[in-house]
Amino acid sequence: MASDFQRSKVVLVFGALDVTGDGYLTEEDFRLLAARWAGLRGSDDRLLSQVMLSWWTTLQAAAGGADRVTLDDVLNVVDVLPDNIEPVLGTANAMFGAVDADGDDYVSEAEYRVMVEAWLGREAATDFALLDSDGDGRLSRAEFAALWAEFWAGDNAAAAGSYVFGPVQAA
Ligand SMILES: [Ca+2]
Ligand SMILES: [Ca+2]
Numbered sequence: 001m002a003s004d005f006q007r008s009k010v011v012l013v014f015g016a017l018d019v020t021g022d023g024y025l026t027e028e029d030f031r032l033l034a035a036r037w038a039g040l041r042g043s044d045d046r047l048l049s050q051v052m053l054s055w056w057t058t059l060q061a062a063a064g065g066a067d068r069v070t071l072d073d074v075l076n077v078v079d080v081l082p083d084n085i086e087p088v089l090g091t092a093n094a095m096f097g098a099v100d101a102d103g104d105d106y107v108s109e110a111e112y113r114v115m116v117e118a119w120l121g122r123e124a125a126t127d128f129a130l131l132d133s134d135g136d137g138r139l140s141r142a143e144f145a146a147l148w149a150e151f152w153a154g155d156n157a158a159a160a161g162s163y164v165f166g167p168v169q170a171a
Pocket of ligand 2: 132133134135136137138139140143
């Protein structure tokens with residue numbers, strides 16, 4: 001079962017994705033998310049759209065095919081991600097390409113902020129220096145993928161990847 005800390009992390013994203021604020025995620029929420037990504041400069045629209053909607057399909061399956069998904073449904077999916085990390089890494093890779101606007105194969109702090117806003121629909125108080133594990137002022141693909149995998153599949157409050165969307169409030 002997902003821990004309280006994992007729940008706290010997911011609550012943060014869930015609330016941002018639930019644009020209508022009814023406490024459920026729907027296909028429309030994921031279409032809106034895909035649309036936010038589609039506006040980005042480095043973006044391969046079709047790829048990201050597919051990635052985001054494939055998460056909707058996964059979540060909907062976890063919800064027994066319902067047309068709306070609860071926080072607990074999301075946590076049930078989070079629970080099995082450590083054994084199925086490939087889609088998580090694939091998502092990280094697609095996002096990386098979308099936000100790397102200058103195409104240097106690194107994500108700068110400014111590019112990173114674009115990623116956070118595409119997910120949350122707002123800014124967040126992220127600590128880029130904390131996320132940049134080797135301290136070179138930018139995120140490599142490997143750094144980015146490791147952070148993303150930790151956020152979704154990990155359960156370590158001391159890991160930088162737990163804070164990809166900024167501070168986590170206790171649930
Ligand atoms: Ca870049
Ligand atoms: Ca770095």
